[in-house]
Amino acid sequence: MSASGQLSSYSRHLRWLSVSIPQPSRPTARATVPAQDPFAFPPSETNWHDHAVMLLHIAAEIEHALMVEYLFAAYTLGGPQVPPQHQMLVRRWQEVILGVAKEEMGHLITVQNVLTLLGAPINLRRTDYSWTIDFYPFRFTLERLAPDTLATFVCAESPAKWTHASATLIRRLAKVEARHVVNRVGILYGRLVKLLARRDLLPDSVFDASTKPYQATFDVWGRGYRSGQRGQQAGNVARTLLPEVLIYAVDSRESAVNALSEVGEQGEAVDSDLPVHTTSGGRRAPDEEDSHFVRFSTIFRQLYQLPPRHRQLVARPVGPNPSTAYQPESAESDSTWISHKEARMWSHLFNLRYRMLLVNLSHAYRLPDPADQGPTAKGSLVNRTFGEMYNLRAIAGQLVQLPADAGRRSGLLAGPPFEMPYTLDLPDREKERWLLHQDLLEAARNLVARLQANARGEAADYLNALANSDQIAGQQIDRMLATSSRAIPVGAT
Amino acid sequence: MRILELRLLPTLAVGRLGGSPSPMDNYEAVVDPAHPLEHRQLIPAETFEVNTRTGEIVRVFVPTKVRFTVKNLVRPVAPFLEVWARTSPTTLVPLTTGLLRSNKLSATDVSWRVHVANLKLTRRTGEDNDRIEAETSDITDHSRRELRGTCINFWKGKYLPLGWVQYIKPTKDFPEIRLRFTPGKGLVYGSSRRRPGSGLRRDPNLADVLYNGRHANSWLGHSDKNSDPLTTVPSPIYAHTPSDRQNSRGYIDDECDGIVEVSLNAGGNVLSAQARIGAGPPHYAPDSFPVRTVADELEQALYGPVISRSEADPDKVEEIVRRAFETVRLMNTAVLNGNVEVKGQLNLSSNMVAQDNLDTNRSSDPVMDPALVDNLALLNLHQNVLTALRSGTAPWITDVLRNYDEVGDLTDVGRRKMPALMRGADGRHLALTRRQIDLIRKVGQGPIFSERPRPKKGNRVSRKRGRP
Amino acid sequence: MKIEAKNLTAQLLHRARGNPPSTLANSAISNCFPGLEFDFRNIWRRLFVGIELHEADNIVVAVDPRSPYKSLLHHRLLKVADQPTIVPVVGPLDGGTGRAVRLTSPPDNPDGVWTLEWSNAMAAIVHKYAGRKTRVRCEFTARKAMNAVGLKTDTKRKVVYLRVRSIFAKNSGGATIPVIDSEAVLPGELTQSLCSPWQNDYRECLCYYWASSRPDYVNVELDDDGVSTGNNWLSLKREPKEYFLNAGSPALITYAGLFREWQSRLRFIIGGRDAD
Known part of the structure; x- marks a missing residue:
């Protein structure tokens, strides 16, 4: 579906005082650099608190989208066509990009925490049109890793001032017009930080410290990827550094401002015109700022140093924007309908587990940390959220080895579709939320059973284990629902 | 086929104590492919019934049920040791009466010696006279020999029963050359300053009084000194008087370890081979296995800390994760995590949090966030890791593994590495062997370049998995 | 073969x-x-x-x-x-700031190493x-x-x-x-530094880190609060289901029980539960 004619519902809130006129035919050239103080006039239909919430919603969607795009690209890396001499390099790139995606997840979580602090609902949605607004650098696209995909990543994370020699090439590949490029993600966080700091616009009372038990903390969600370990090598691939997942729980204006500043900075390089670092000999300078921009630029440079015919071989031929929904073939279509039956079932399973991940995460946000610091059902939700991440990785691994179309004519492979569910709303009452988990588990059971009918080898092993795992999860939820109302934590909202 | 060399297999056999006259039957502990996250299934397997009088295997059978106790007595695990012969530069085959015959030899040309000891006393007291040793003469017949542990400091006529060995008599149906080690009954023996039988008040904990505690530096009343770096680590770890943790009650158990040697006199040319045996406590969760084992130590010592690419087998990684999961499943993780309160009770348990505080003055904080560490919640997570690994996904867990030289890192990050909440041989948080970690790392680097393997027809389960 | x-x-x-x-x-x-x-x-x-x-x-x-x-x-x-x-031992000091420091413990370990x-x-x-x-x-x-x-x-x-x-x-x-090798390790040396008798370890050491051989938490199931409940492996009684945190609790098998009756008291655990 071409979205060029659609606009995000955020647009009118953002642009009512802007001099720029939307130009749907050239979406990427529509950058608006506000000339005046963005807080000089109150917003159109919102007050400043609500406006801040809206900006955070946008931030959440951008982080979510970037995370998914990076994951997709990383999952496509590899395949038997990778020339053996480049395999270690490609494996390292995958590790680096997955690390960046993990950090984006940290950003996403931190933004949800700030939303919670402001008394607003969390936002795990990801609209398809967010790119039509000012802050989002690119149209949401899932593409295999190739020079132009990587170029878009570099641009998305680029600093405000970026004049290095490679900038022109990268911008050209990313199909970005150099004059108009700004780091819109950076600007968004910049504006948020400024707004949250303004006591005259947002009184202290909108920062509600009592929400902290509902927020995600690093201790719970950080999984050991932590500050202090920077500089330590990641285990899987030599000379790759561990990601640094930033998750800040916030209880005040100051902590919110700090958290968003840190998150904004992890994307862009601090020194705006930092040259791309060399990794000759594999040693990074200890003081190197490992911004996403630098990490992507490094991969870009390494990719570009490969012989031209090898550059397209680093990733499997995965079709762009895989979709489970039938679409007639057309020249304009930029999505790949998964018509291969087995691949489509795996794609549905992927989408379902993606939803389960988001539902677990969202549900965990509704339950406070226990006052007595003891384990509760929240711990299971957190662990299940991580479990679904592992499932996404496993299913993506299956998908990128299956053909996209039934006749195998296109030569394209399937890929993880990351299609959003029809809703992410949770039921209002706790018991019904657990029943929703049961619904999803039942849907998974049905899909897994259909896939099991023809599965062989590792796929069969995986499906057996998944069915077993879901069965255990289902039994645990049954037990909780059956026993007593005490299973439903008091005070859960 | 000429016999060039002998080997005694397995080269290390674990016996396990038990008081039942009926030794433990054989069984398999296998993962059910349809329910790979459940406990391993224990399936009865081919078992030998030995007539201990004649030394012959009188029948081979598959029991109907796996039973670990009979009439409230634990069935001892009594391993067989098989003699194998190298008959070519590259190949070992079982030594049988047939092979002996073809070399103009017979079963009577085979002889055995067994030497086991319990040095627990002497390790503490430093007294050579406290060594308890049992050494057989050459065994060439098939009678069952008791391993009588003798000790200079035992009362006259007393010995420590350390089990039995029996050279199994080869028969037409079972022509292989083998020996069986049956460990002790798991009884506790004691010490006294008065000669047993001289009106000594009987200690109901004890099967017998063996040790003469009259002399200086005696095991009875021995005390490990806190400041002595030569004591066992940890120390003191022996039965002590109620009032004094250091003060030994002089108790002795019937555990032991030692060497079995088999020799074959081939016309003046004597070939021999050794194996190690030991007697330890029962394996109380027989469907579960430890995450780091004696086999891992020996493999690392044999092959070094680095594995070759060709050894990077994903099934081995799955087995490590499964074993971690099997261990965690039987731990009260909220308690071991150091949660301050568990279900309303103040947690003063002996766990790594307490040990870190005790040994290093580290502040006693829970290891992980207390909300996360319920046993069942952690099981969910381990199950999901195992599930994903079964898809052939490259293991991504290397980043969170504790390296061997990170055991001194008692920061929050350091203590949260895996395996967590368990103690290693150096007393700090457990690290896997370097070879295990290298395996996980190398497998983690592998699979993204492979093509989807073309499955064989009917191959519903990819590989032979789930055997320990 | x-x-x-x-x-x-x-x-x-x-x-x-x-x-x-x-x-x-x-x-x-x-x-x-x-x-x-x-x-x-x-x-x-x-x-x-x-x-x-x-x-x-x-x-x-x-x-x-x-x-x-x-x-x-x-x-x-x-x-x-x-x-x-x-290796150096590093972590937050008891009663300290929470900041990681070299953990020295004089007089035994003045340099803070392990x-x-x-x-x-x-x-x-x-x-x-x-x-x-x-x-x-x-x-x-x-x-x-x-x-x-x-x-x-x-x-x-x-x-x-x-x-x-x-x-x-x-x-x-x-x-x-x-x-x-028989010269590297003599008979008896592989077991010489274990507890004497071995039963002692099962009570005082509470060595949970060998749980697959010597279980800690058994008969586990979900309780009304959505978290696990179960028995200490060493509990004398299995009902009501309770986990005792005090190692000296009379609800657990005593030393004497371990010395005399370990064979009937210690239960084999199969499928996470007491085997019959």
């Missing part, structure tokens, strides 16, 4: 006919502190020819009286081939030098040191070159066979 003579793992883990899985080395724990079936740390005591090390510390506990290294008694081995045998287990610390050195003629550079403390010593640059060291013993035997052809 055949086994490759070179396949040492297959010989180590050979499942002789009739032997259950619990007879094999891969069923025996090796996070020995002190251990269950064996205290396997003892295999390293005679790693260096001429001296004997503590199984769990870097101190020399005995020397061969004929050896030129006999003066090393009670010195500490700090480095082998430049690999440290110790001796690594030999198995891992020496793995690469064993691989390179064991059983070979080449000697390896060993740095000891210059003096006897009954307490732990750190790697300070100004600490005087005594450097000697020692041969590394193979802990495995060799066949007559000189090939390594996977059985522990």
Whole structure:
């Protein structure tokens, strides 16, 4: 579906005082650099608190989208066509990009925490049109890793001032017009930080410290990827550094401002015109700022140093924007309908587990940390959220080895579709939320059973284990629902 | 086929104590492919019934049920040791009466010696006279020999029963050359300053009084000194008087370890081979296995800390994760995590949090966030890791593994590495062997370049998995 | 039936006919502190020819009286081939700020260091030098040191070159066979530093880190609060289901119970539950 004619519902809130006129035919050239103080006039239909919430919603969607795009690209890396001499390099790139995606997840979580602090609902949605607004650098696209995909990543994370020699090439590949490029993600966080700091616009009372038990903390969600370990090598691939997942729980204006500043900075390089670092000999300078921009630029440079015919071989031929929904073939279509039956079932399973991940995460946000610091059902939700991440990785691994179309004519492979569910709303009452988990588990059971009918080898092993795992999860939820109302934590909202 | 060399297999056999006259039957502990996250299934397997009088295997059978106790007595695990012969530069085959015959030899040309000891006393007291040793003469017949542990400091006529060995008599149906080690009954023996039988008040904990505690530096009343770096680590770890943790009650158990040697006199040319045996406590969760084992130590010592690419087998990684999961499943993780309160009770348990505080003055904080560490919640997570690994996904867990030289890192990050909440041989948080970690790392680097393997027809389960 | 003579793992883990899985080395724990079936740390005591090390510390506990290294008694081995045998201990101090600092505990450990287990610390050195003629550079403390010593640059060291013993035997052809060498480890030494009697360990040590051999938490199920509930393995009664946190609780099997009645009191756990 071409979205060029659609606009995000955020647009009118953002642009009512802007001099720029939307130009749907050239979406990427529509950058608006506000000339005046963005807080000089109150917003159109919102007050400043609500406006801040809206900006955070946008931030959440951008982080979510970037995370998914990076994951997709990383999952496509590899395949038997990778020339053996480049395999270690490609494996390292995958590790680096997955690390960046993990950090984006940290950003996403931190933004949800700030939303919670402001008394607003969390936002795990990801609209398809967010790119039509000012802050989002690119149209949401899932593409295999190739020079132009990587170029878009570099641009998305680029600093405000970026004049290095490679900038022109990268911008050209990313199909970005150099004059108009700004780091819109950076600007968004910049504006948020400024707004949250303004006591005259947002009184202290909108920062509600009592929400902290509902927020995600690093201790719970950080999984050991932590500050202090920077500089330590990641285990899987030599000379790759561990990601640094930033998750800040916030209880005040100051902590919110700090958290968003840190998150904004992890994307862009601090020194705006930092040259791309060399990794000759594999040693990074200890003081190197490992911004996403630098990490992507490094991969870009390494990719570009490969012989031209090898550059397209680093990733499997995965079709762009895989979709489970039938679409007639057309020249304009930029999505790949998964018509291969087995691949489509795996794609549905992927989408379902993606939803389960988001539902677990969202549900965990509704339950406070226990006052007595003891384990509760929240711990299971957190662990299940991580479990679904592992499932996404496993299913993506299956998908990128299956053909996209039934006749195998296109030569394209399937890929993880990351299609959003029809809703992410949770039921209002706790018991019904657990029943929703049961619904999803039942849907998974049905899909897994259909896939099991023809599965062989590792796929069969995986499906057996998944069915077993879901069965255990289902039994645990049954037990909780059956026993007593005490299973439903008091005070859960 | 000429016999060039002998080997005694397995080269290390674990016996396990038990008081039942009926030794433990054989069984398999296998993962059910349809329910790979459940406990391993224990399936009865081919078992030998030995007539201990004649030394012959009188029948081979598959029991109907796996039973670990009979009439409230634990069935001892009594391993067989098989003699194998190298008959070519590259190949070992079982030594049988047939092979002996073809070399103009017979079963009577085979002889055995067994030497086991319990040095627990002497390790503490430093007294050579406290060594308890049992050494057989050459065994060439098939009678069952008791391993009588003798000790200079035992009362006259007393010995420590350390089990039995029996050279199994080869028969037409079972022509292989083998020996069986049956460990002790798991009884506790004691010490006294008065000669047993001289009106000594009987200690109901004890099967017998063996040790003469009259002399200086005696095991009875021995005390490990806190400041002595030569004591066992940890120390003191022996039965002590109620009032004094250091003060030994002089108790002795019937555990032991030692060497079995088999020799074959081939016309003046004597070939021999050794194996190690030991007697330890029962394996109380027989469907579960430890995450780091004696086999891992020996493999690392044999092959070094680095594995070759060709050894990077994903099934081995799955087995490590499964074993971690099997261990965690039987731990009260909220308690071991150091949660301050568990279900309303103040947690003063002996766990790594307490040990870190005790040994290093580290502040006693829970290891992980207390909300996360319920046993069942952690099981969910381990199950999901195992599930994903079964898809052939490259293991991504290397980043969170504790390296061997990170055991001194008692920061929050350091203590949260895996395996967590368990103690290693150096007393700090457990690290896997370097070879295990290298395996996980190398497998983690592998699979993204492979093509989807073309499955064989009917191959519903990819590989032979789930055997320990 | 055949086994490759070179396949040492297959010989180590050979499942002789009739032997259950619990007879094999891969069923025996090796996070020995002190251990269950064996205290396997003892295999390293005679790693260096001429001296004997503590199984769990870097101190020399005995020397061969004929050896030129006999003066090393009670010195500490700090480095082998430049690999440290110790690591610094770092973390937040009790009653401190929460900031990670060097955790010293005078007088026993004034430098705040910890001796690594030999198995891992020496793995690469064993691989390179064991059983070979080449000697390896060993740095000891210059003096006897009954307490732990750190790697300070100004600490005087005594450097000697020692041969590394193979802990495995060799066949007559000189090939390594996977059985522990009879000179490296004597009968009784693999169990000498275990608890005496072994039952003692089950009560006072609460060694949960061997849970697959010696379970801790059994008959586990979800309770009304959505979290687990279950029994201590050592609980005398299984109902009502309760986990006792006090090791001295009379609800748990006593020492006397373990000495006299361990066979009927300790339950085999199958499928996480008491086997019948």
